[in-house]
Amino acid sequence: MTAVAIQGTLDEIGMPLVSTTFVVVDLETTGGAPDGNEITEIGAVKVRGGEVVGEFDTLVRPASAIPPFIAVLTGITDHMVASAPRIGSVLPAFLEFARGSVIVAHNAPFDVGFLRAACDLTGRAWPAFQVLDTARLARRVLSRDEARDCKLSTLARLFRASTTPNHRALADARATVDVLHGLLERLGNVGVHTVEELALWQSKVTAAQRQKRHLSEQLPHAPGVYLFTAPDGETLYVGKSKDMRTRVRTYFTASETRPRMTEMVSIATGVTGIQCATPLEAEVRELRLIAERKPRYNRRSRFPERGSWLKLTVEAFPRLSLVRQVRDDGSAYLGPFGSRRIAEAAMTAIHEAVPIRQCTQRLSASPSSAACILADMGRCGAPCTGRESATEYAVHVDQVREAFTGDPGPLVRRLLERITVLAGQERYEEAAVRRDRLATLVRSLVRSQRMASLASVPQLVAARRRExxxxxxxxxxxxxxxxxxxTPAGVDPRPAVEALVATAETVRPAPSPLPAATAEETECVLRWLETPGTRLVRVDGVWTLPWPGAAGYSAVADARDDDQRAARPFADRRPLRPLR
Structure with a gap:
């Protein structure tokens, strides 16, 4: 057999450094973080093939005064920026200057963070720039003997930069250009010749992990599901993407920072791709594969069968029960809940609003026992003693059933009234606890009613135009x-609709309100259906939500979230680690 040489695509070869346009940028600002601070100067140098092809330099007038210590550090004063343009005028010019380039900065998260914040402030989308950080790159390339630290001033001296950094944007950008060229010269000697290989050198992954980049080469640039596998064939991790090859490549670069993913990649010896027709199909297949194979490196969606449901039992005096399965027994169900704790919070909220019994023994129409303490507290009508007849008790049961399937208004209003009373008595902690339970209940009712509405539809066909x-x-x-x-562009989609309906999976309905899929899958489908631009082509049956229904009270849950964000605007989510 004669070997045939096949030329790789530009995507596979990468972007050659010699022909890549870099825009090296530096900013001066009024503070150290974008939140509450502004840009006062932008300096940038455009280079290609080692030559400077353009420069960008401008002061920017901030909305607030420049702090004195910043003015001393940078030399930029309020008088200097008094006639300078605002960021709304400067930013479009800079983005045009940098268009189609690779952005380079020293400590790039700082500069890129301010530029992103400026885009948000002026209502502009941040372009999908590839970003290189000379500080991070230096940490990977240089030893301690060469540079005691990776400050720009230190590196500028090491590489004999023609410009001395002085905390002015253009001067610092020019110095960073010389640092970049010095680093690239070092890396060229070890076989780094493309931007993609340069990005790999920014990462903290080992050389052995970098070498596994070839695992992505067999995957197509298409939506689908990818599976990382161990030497024995075990599925380690399942993921999804609109572009499988591009996404899997990131597991071998600086883009992937999760420690457990680094460990997974070090074990994996293969990646299998399952191409899907659409991103929604990829999302659904991912959920199904995770539930089926339960990969050890997936944290979410592995055990959908562990969800909990609240059940309104069918007996002479119904009560609420926490169960794992939905049965076709005529009971009303609410769920599923992700944890037992959340389910118990929703159950407690219902018990606080409706005097439905909480005892577990089976009761008959004839009284047979003494009342419990809940009856003395007014939290139960005591049907066990005959104080409340079956007909009177049924009023409470109907309210709970109506809340599950229709309007939860009476329950919500009672709980809100009680929260208001507690707040008026300055019992704020108790009021907050009840508010949280109410929000949990409302969210659960909204979710359950949305899923039940779609689960009752025998068939629905929908379409969305592709970009x-x-x-x-x-x-x-x-x-x-x-x-x-x-369907391809310019082709009548109606024949494809008929063919898809004829060949689609045969599905049997599950006991109401359970969909014929996991709750996560049905929610994925609902999100796609509710996205603007989606069109309903055919609906067999009726797809509708109750009105009034739980969705009308979503503001109650949203208000709780707003209160929590206001109380903890900068919650620190970093894990605590022991000092060594």
């Missing part, structure tokens, strides 16, 4: 994705 032309088509049956397809 490249053509249509995404999906068939949904009883809340389960049964088929997915795409």
């Amino acid at each position: 490249v032309g053509g249509w995404e088509l999906h068939v949904v049956r009883y809340g389960r994705l049964a088929g997915a397809e795409v």
Whole structure:
């Protein structure tokens, strides 16, 4: 057999450093973080093939005064920026200057963070720049013997920069250019010749992990699901992407910073891709594969069967019960809940609003026992003693059933009234606890009613126009994705719809309100259906939400979230680690 040489694509080869345009940028600002601080100067140098091809330099007038210590550090005063343009005028010019380039900065998160914040402030989208950080790169390339630290001034001296950094934007950018060229010269000697290989050198992954980049080469640039596998064939991790090859490559670069993913990549010896017609199909297949194979490096969605439900039992005097399964027994169900703790919070909220019994023994129409303390507290009508007849008790049961399937207004209003009373008595902690339970209940009711509405539809066909032309088509049956397809631009999609309906998966309904899929899958489908631009092509049956329904009270839960954010605006989510 004669070997045939195949030329790689530009995507596979990478962007050659010699022909890549870099825009080296530096900013001066009024403070150390974008939140509450502003840009006062932008300096940038455009270089290609080692030559300077352009420069950008401007002062920026901030909305507030420059702090004195910043003025001393940078030499930029309020008088200097008094006639300078605002960031709204400067930013478009800079983005045009940098368009199509690789952004380079020393301590890039600082400069890029301010530029992103400026885009948000002026209502502009941040372009998808590739970013290189000379500080991070230096830490990977240089030893302690060469440079005691990676400050710009230190590196400028090491590489004999023609410009001395002085905390002015253009001068610092010019010095960073010389540092970049010095680092690239070092890396060229070890075989780094493309931007992609340069990005790898920024990462903290080992050389052995870098060498596994070839595992992504067999994957297509298409939506789908990818599976990392161990030497014995065990599935280690399942993920999804709109572009499988590009996404899997990031596991071998600086883009991937999760410690458990670093460990997973060190074990993996193969990556398998399953191409999907649409991103929604990829999202659904990912959930199904995680639930089926339970990969040890996936944290979410591994045990959908462990969800909890609140059940309103069918007996002479019904009560609420926490169960794992939904049965076709005529009971009303609310759920699923992600944890027992959340389910118990929702149950407690219902008990606080409705005097439904909380005892677990089976009661008959004839009284047979003494009342418990809840009856003395007014939290139960004591049907066990005959104080409340079956007909009177049924009023409470109907309110709970109506809250599950329709309008929870009476329950919500009672709980809000009690919270208001507690707040008026300055019992704020008790009021906050009840507010949290109410928010949990409302969220659960909204979620359950949305899923139940889609789960009752035998078949729904929907379409959305693709950015490249053509249509995404999906068939949904009883809340389960049964088929997915795409049509090319300029082609009538109606024949494809008929073919997809004819070949879609046959789905049997589950006991109400359970969809014929996991709750996560049905929520994925709902998000896609509710995205602007999605069109309903066919609906067999009725897809509707109750009105009034739980969705009308979503503001109650949203208000709780707003209160919590206001109380902890800068919650620190970093894990605590022991000092060594």
